[in-house]
Amino acid sequence: MTSTIGQSIEALCTEQGLDRDMVIEAMKDAVKAAARKQFKAQDKTGESIEVEWNNEEGMIEISLQKTVVEEVENSYAELSLADAQELAGDEIEIGDMLQIPLPQEEMGRIAAQTAKQILVQKVREAIREKVYDEYIDRKGELINGTVKRFERGDMIIDLGNNLEAILPRREQSRGEIWNQGERTRVVIVDVSKDQKGQQIRVSRASSELIKRLFEMEVPEIYDDTVVIKSAVREPGDRAKIAVTSNEKDVDPVGACVGMKGSRVQSIIKELRGEKIDIIEWSDEPSVFAANALSPAKVSQVRITDINKRKMEVIVGEDQLSLAIGKKGQNVRLATRLVGWDIDIVSEEVLKKEIALQMGKMMASGEAVPITALEGVSANQAETLSEKGIADVEALAAASIDDLVDFLDVSLDEAEAILSSAKAIVEARNVEVEAPETDEAVVEDSETREITDEETSGPSDSKEEIASPESESDEVEKVSENEELTSEAVGENAAAADEDSPDARAEEER
Template sequence: MSNELLQAIEAVGREKGIEKDVVIAALEDAYAAAAKRVLHSQEVFVCHLDRDTGEFTIATVKRVVEDSELENPLIEMSLQEAQTYRKDVLPGDILEFPQETPPNMGRIAAQQAKQVLTQKIREAEREIIYKEYKDRVGTIINGVVKRIEKRSIIVDIGRTEALLPPSEQSRGERFLQNDRIRALIVEVKENAKGNQIILSRARGEFVVRLFEAEVPEIYDGTVAIRAVAREAGERTKIAVVSKDRDVDPIGACIGMRGMRVQAVTRELRGEKIDIIPYKEDLQDLVKAALAPAMVTRVQIVDQEARRMEVVVPEDQISLTIGKRGQNIRLAGQLVGWELDVKSEEVKKQEILAAMSSMMGSSEEYDESSGEVVPEEESLEPQEGDSEDGARPEAGAGPEDGAGETSGEEADEDAGEAPAGEKAPTDGQGEV
C-alpha cells in the first residue's frame, strides 16, 4: 500500500506537471487536517510522510514562549516546561510531540486528502501557468477559439484559456468557434479565482511581432522597427532602419515580390501597411511619415506641447490629411507630435496679416525661406533729395560743394531709371 501511494504521487506529479514535493506537502496537510477532525482537538497537528516507506506519522506542535507570556496552552508552551523536553530550547522555537494515529483515520483521511489535494493541485497549476505566461508577455501565441461571450473571445491556448476582449480586437475581424487564431499576450493577471491571460490583436506591437516572424533581418537585429502607429483594421505605419548599409530596410520588410509584407497583411485581414525609412532628423521623419504627400516645410510651433506645423501645396492638402484625417493622425502618432497642416497660400496670408498688424513695420515675406525679412530702403527719390537721388548730408551747404556732381558724372554713375519707373529694389520677393 505504501509503495502504491508513492507511485500514485509520482503519477499525479507527471500528469499535472507538478513537482512531487508539492503533491506530498498537499497529502501531509490533508492527513493533519483529518487527524484534527477525528480527535476533535483544537491543537495544531502536522503530518510527515516517509519518502522511503510511504508511512505517515502525526504530531502536535507548540510554540515556546516566556513563562509570563503563556496564553493558550493548546498551541503554546512555557519556556520552563519546554526545557524539560529539550535543554537548548529558546522562545520562538517550535516543538513537535508525536501522537498515535487514530484507528479510524483511513476513511476520513482519504476524503480529506482528496479535497485538499485537489485544491493544492489547482493552486500549483495556477502558479505554474502564471509563471510560464508571465514570462511570455509581449510574444505571439497560437490558439483555438473555444467560445464567444458578450463579444469577448475565449481562446484555448493549451494548458489554460485566454481572453481576447472587444477593446483588443481589430475592427472588422470576425471569428467563429474552432477558428485558429494568433494574438499577442499583453497581460497576465493573478487572482483568487484563477489566472487571466489577456490577448490583443489591435496593438501596434502585434504588427511588430508579425514582422519579426516573417523577416529574418528583423529577428536577428540587422533591421529594426523604430516606431509604429496603428489604427487596427485599417492602416499601420512603421518606420524602419538598417544597421547594415548593404541591407535595404524597406526592401527586407517587403520581401521578394512582396511576399513578406503580404503574409503580415493576410494575418491582419487586409489591413494596409506603410513602411517608411526612419530619419534621425525630426522634420525629415515627419516628411517621410506623410508620404506620398509632398511637404514644403515643417516647423516646430510649441516645443512643450509638442506641436508642429506642416506646410504643403494647395493640391496636396487632401492627400496629406488622408481619408477621415487618418494619414495626418497616424503620422503624428508615429513621430509623437501633434501635426497641424496648412496650405502655402494660407500660411502666406497669415504672415501678411501679421505684417499688417505691426505698427510702422517694413517687412516682406520670403517664399524661399518661409520667413519675414526686413525690406531694403527704397531708392525712389524723396522730398529734399537732390536730382540724382542723393540726400545732402546734415550741415553741408552749397558753399562747400557737398553732394554736387557734374551732369556727365550723374549720367554715368547714377544710372537713373527712365521717367515714370522706380529703380529696382534688391532682395524684394514677389508676394
C-alpha cells in the first residue's frame, strides 16, 4: 500500500459523490479485518490491532497496541516494562499504552484480496444508502433517462452518474416500443434498500406521469392557479384528468387544452397517441359524474345509495354506447375518477319501467294523473281537462294534431307525450289480461284431467285377464261364425251359378 491510495480515495469520492471520511473509515475496517487474519501470531483475538490513516503521507498504518505492566499475564495485550523501554526508551512507565508498528509488507495476496472485497462491499453499501437518501423523497417526480438495455421484458434506464433504474414490464405502457439509446421520461414510483438489482423503480403507466407532464406543459398548474384533482389511465388507450381553477376568470379545461390544443397535443405525443379527456371537477358528485362520462351527454343523475356511493346515470338511447365506451372503458374510467359506482341506464328502459308501474297502478284501480307523464305540466293538464281529456286513457286515444292544437307544442313533443300515454295504457291492459289468462289455463288443465280419467276407465277393463271358460266360449262362437260363413259362401256361389249365361239358357230350354 503506497501513497497512491490517497489518490484513489479522492477519485472514488469525486466519481460516486461519497464522503471522504466515510470512505477512509471503510478502508480502515477492511484493512483491520485483513490484518487480524495476517497477524494471528501477534494477537490471536485481533482486538489489540489498530489501523489508522496518515493524512500527511496518504497511507494506512497498522500497529499492535499493548499495555505496559510489571508482570505479563497476557502476552498478546501486555508488555513488560523492560521490553517497552527497549522499544520506546526510558520514558515509558507502567500503565502506558504502547503502539508497536506492524510491517505491511508481510500482508500477503490473500489478506490484500480480503481487504479489497470488504472495501468494495462497504463502498457499495454506502453508495446504495446515498441513493436511497437522495431519491426516497422524490417519489412521483418526473425524470429523464436513456434506454440502456432490456432484461426479460424489463427495461433498464440510465439516469446518469452511473445510476440505473428499472422499468418493469407491468409499468410499461401498452403499445409503446422503445429502442436502445432512446431518451424517455419516467416517473419514480419506489426506492428500495435491497442489495441486489436496481434500487429505483420507475413507471410509464402510472397516473402520476400524466400529472407531471401537465405540470410541465401548463404554467397555470405549476403556479397553482389550476389544480389537478385526480387522474386515471388505461395506459396506451385512454386517460381522464379532472381539473379545477382557484380563480373565477381562468377556465381550467381551456388552460390545459391550450391554443388550438397545443398543450394537450404535446402530452399526447409524449404518451405515444394516448387519448386524454380533460374534465372539469365539481364537489357535487352528480355533476362530476356527468362531466366524467364525457364525451357522452347525460340526461339525468340519480344517487341511489349515498352510503355505498352508488348512482344511476340516465342517458339517451343514442348516447348509451358512447357513455359505456369500448368494452366499458369510458364508464370504468369515470367510476375510478369520481370514486362512485356508476350504473348506466337507458332512457327508453327507464320509460318502460315507469310506464309498467303506472299501468299496474291503473290496473289496481288507482288514479294516474296526466301530470305524471314526462313533458306535461300542471297548466297543460288543466287545458287538456277543459278539452275533455281528463285521464291517461283519454289522452292515449287523442291524436297528435289535437295535442299540438290544445297544448301549443311541437310535433315531436306531442308524439312523445302520446307514446308515453299509450305505453301506460298498454301496460294496464297487459296487467288486466294476465289474471284472465291464468284462469283460462287453470280451467284447461282441469278439463284435461277429467278427460284423462274418463279415458283411463275402459282401458283398465281391457287389461282384465280372461278366464278359461270365457276363452272356450269365444272358441265356440268363432267355430259357429266359420260355419255360417261357409254356408253363406255356398249360397252365394249357387246364386252366382244361377245368374250365369249357361244357367239362363238352360232355363229357356
